[in-house]
Amino acid sequence: MTVDDRDRVKVLSISHNLMLGIILGRVFLSDLNLPAGSEVVSVQHEFARRGFGLLIQNPEFPVVELGSEAPRMEILRIDVPDGPIYRVTEEQVDDIGDIAETCDHLLGALELSVSDELHVAGIRSSLPDITKKLKAWVTAVTGENPWEGL
DSSP: OOOOGGGOEEEEEEEHHHHHHHHTTSSOGGGGOOOTTOEEEEEEEETTTTEEEEEEEOTTSOOOOTTSOOOEEOOOOOOOOSSOOOOOOHHHHHHHHHHHHHHHHHHHHTTSOOOHHHHHHHHHHHHHHHHHHHHHHHHHHHSOOTTTTO
16 A cells, blocks of 8 residues: 555644634645644534634645544644734624525525516515624624724
8 A cells, every 4th residue: 555645734723713713814734833744635614612623734744544543733832923813702603604595596586586686686675784793703703993984
């Protein structure tokens, strides 16, 4: 059996907050100080751990046998650049998930064979609520209302 670098992996667990920082561009993978030569090859949501798992590949890691679970690794240090890192509660994660689900329903409704006018009316009636919820979410997470006074 041949071994290649795809067999040399570890899982790095990170929180929702840290993942949000990465998504928002406030934290970079280089800020995680991974070992030299490391590459993130996969990301998965880990419900039980209430976070995300980054599958890290590195030619220096020990080989993980086929059928075995990849070992976990710890973040040794995070160098966070200047700027805010937002704290997001589980409730806020659920709120943004609800908004995404509403958008999914609207997209699914577009597949129905009804008139264009009915599609537009459905979207038009839903957008104010979606906009209100998104603005409230941003304000709650950042502590600032960028729409105030507009």
